[in-house]
Amino acid sequence: MTALVPAQRSGPPEDRGTLARPTRTGTAAVLVLIALLGAALWSVAELRLNVATLVDSAGNAADFLGRTLPLDFPPLAEVLVLCGQTLAIVVCATLLAVLLSVPVAVLAAGNTSPAPAARYGARALVVVARAVPDVVLAIVFFRLFGLGAAAGVLAMGLHSVGMVAKLYADAIEQVDEGPRTAVRAAGAGRLQELVSGVLPAVLPAFVATALHRFDINLRISVVLGFVGVGGLGFEIAGALRRLDYQRGMALALVVLGLCVVVELVSGAVRRALLGGAGESGRRRGPGAALAALLRGRAGRAPAPLATGRLTPPWTGRRLRAALYAAVTVLAIALSVPTAGLSPAVLLGGLVELPATLGLFWPPSAGGILPDLLAELAVTVQIALAATLLGALLALPVGALAARNVAPTPGIAAAFRAVVVVVRGLPELILAIVFVVITGLGPVAGALALAIGAVGLLGKLVADSLEETDVRVQQAVRATGASRLQVFTAVTLPQAAPALVAHLLYQLDVNIRSATLLGIVGAGGIGFYLLNASRVLQFGVVTTIMLLVFATVMAVELLALWLRRAVA
Structure with missing residues (x-):
């Protein structure tokens, strides 16, 4: 970092301490x-x-405050339904992003990609997914599937691949090659190397990244509500178009509370997965806590061989990990029907994909x-x-x-x-x-x-x-x-x-x-x-x-x- 701070030259003692060019x-x-x-x-x-x-603008601020207070909250049952619908859409979008990002990340990582062409192609796909605005994707999908959850799930999910796959690929490239080399030496194939030698080490970082993207997608869902995606964002957009600031700002406050709760919960889970500080004064590397948990060495419990156990003991950390997994599976199971995703609508939209894409080409400046x-x-x-x-x-x-x-x-x-x-x-x-x-x-x-x-x-x-x-x-x-x-x-x-x-x-x-x-x-x-x-x-x-x-x-x-x- 010679451009930002003074650096020391290597060489004889009499030369040390001088500034590097x-x-x-x-x-x-x-x-x-x-x-x-x-x-x-x-x-x-x-x-x-x-x-x-x-x-x-101070006068306008006072006028806006006067038109906003008192806040007009919907009935509690309606608020819960809107929150549930929003969370269901976000869960489905994040799940789609994770499912698509894992294979893309394997192809994009230098130590797991089968060929340079596959790596560069996957990296290019990641860059394109990040660069295309999710609102543009939502507009395309609305033409295919109509208003509703499908367009929002696909738009957020595909756009999220740009961030999630990149971080997943970085995590794979930083993995310890020792376990993978050992698995390969035992005669395992490429898929077995990934499952046994790579996945256990990167799983904590994968989960933490997915939780972080879930936080981001929750806020994005409000933006997509202004172009037709259901949930809290759609209701806020409708209220503000009617100039009903009392209802609009009340729903915005609900979004704020929901985002804060999700941030706190996901932050606690990420800290549990990524571990705390080590003796050196620096934080432990990504996945240290859960990687140890998966190896059966979390906490102070004795090693399996010392007790004759064939599986890791059920320590407190392992119980929490099992609880997190059960809650995740339950959330996914409830989110798919709550979001209102219909296989028939998805298949019907895919049939119209060529005709819809034809509407967007060729580009036009419209004068x-x-x-x-x-x-x-x-x-x-x-x-x-x-x-x-x-x-x-x-x-x-x-x-x-x-x-x-x-x-x-x-x-x-x-x-x-x-x-x-x-x-x-x-x-x-x-x-x-x-x-x-x-x-x-x-x-x-x-x-x-x-x-x-x-x-x-x-x-x-x-x-x-x-x-x-x-x-x-x-x-x-x-x-x-x-x-x-x-x-x-x-x-x-x-x-x-x-x-x-x-x-x-x-x-x-x-x-x-x-x-x-x-x-x-x-x-x-x-x-x-x-x-x-x-x-x-x-x-x-x-x-x-x-x-x-x-x-x-x-x-x-x-x-x-x-x-x-x-x-």
Whole structure:
């Protein structure tokens, strides 16, 4: 990381301690980061995101609050039905993503792919799945299957493959090759190697990734409700179209509560699967706890050979793992009928697939290509401005949420709670609120994404700071350094590469999100996307999708290069 922090040269003792020369790649990376910072500052100024704009909107905020209170909650039975329908759709979508991602990840991982062509093809499929907005997929599937759960399940499921398969492939590539080599030496085939030598080691990381994607899909379901997917999002969209803010915001509060509960439960399960901190002061590697559990060595129970047992003993951890598995199977069994998925509808839609895809080809600009390009530029401006403002908000919140940085455990817990609550707020709901307060346009989208960044970026910052080497921090503190000095001199430099990667990831996320927020008038190209689908100009939908795809791919390639340059 010679481009970011001073490095020491290797060589004779008299030469040690001198600064290493920055490489060309490192220098180029720093210049690109400076250019991105300049572009973000320019975007903030261009969009007029300043205190004066917020002050001018104070009256609208008071008026919105007056039209929202008191909240109008539906009857409890109706709320439970809507929550059940939403969770069923999200469970089915996440299950579909997992089932599709496992074989794709096996092909994409360098140590399990049968051939380079298969690996590159699988990696390309992952990139395409991430780059195509789920709203576009939902529009296509609505043409095939009509309004309802099927379109939402397929749209979220296929889009989720882009994230889930990538993380699964990374987990497979990081697996210990020892067990797999032993299985191969015993004469096992390729499938047996995967089942016996790879799956037990990566299963905890697979489950944790699926739970994390479930959290994300729950928030995405609210967005898809505005284009016809049932559940809480669909009801919120209907209420806001009627300008019934009392009912709409009440349902939004239900979504917030549901997201927070799911986040807390899935977070507890992920921590149980991934284990805690080891003696070195760093967290144990992914899957350490459950991998030990699967090997029968979890807890303090004696090894099977010492007691003559042929199976691992039923320790507390093994009981919890069995309980998690039983709950998962039950949730899946209940979700399929609750979501209202019909095999007949799915088969009928597949028959119409060629004709439906023909509606979206060839691409067409509809005579508004200059407008589309201008709105695409606004979408990028929104993402840049939101990333900068979100970083300014998330960095201090994330630092105070880190247990090794916060002054007291109580402060760390309080800021962790703030992060959880903000993560539960769908950006679309925030965008709607800001549209009412600040008016239609990119200001609402940038403010919504900036606040939303506190949830994701704040959590990533806190986790990165906690994963730094505590022993070095304790050694510096023992010399009499203050807490602030330890943070700036030791903790922050250790976490700097990860923080840069998180900021680039947040920019990537914000570009995708800015596209979607346009459907509620929060600026950007999303407004044209929704209008084109409503007036059945599917060629324009394809053109917009290609423009967004090219932008996302360019940002992703730039982020990939920068992450490698600063690592």
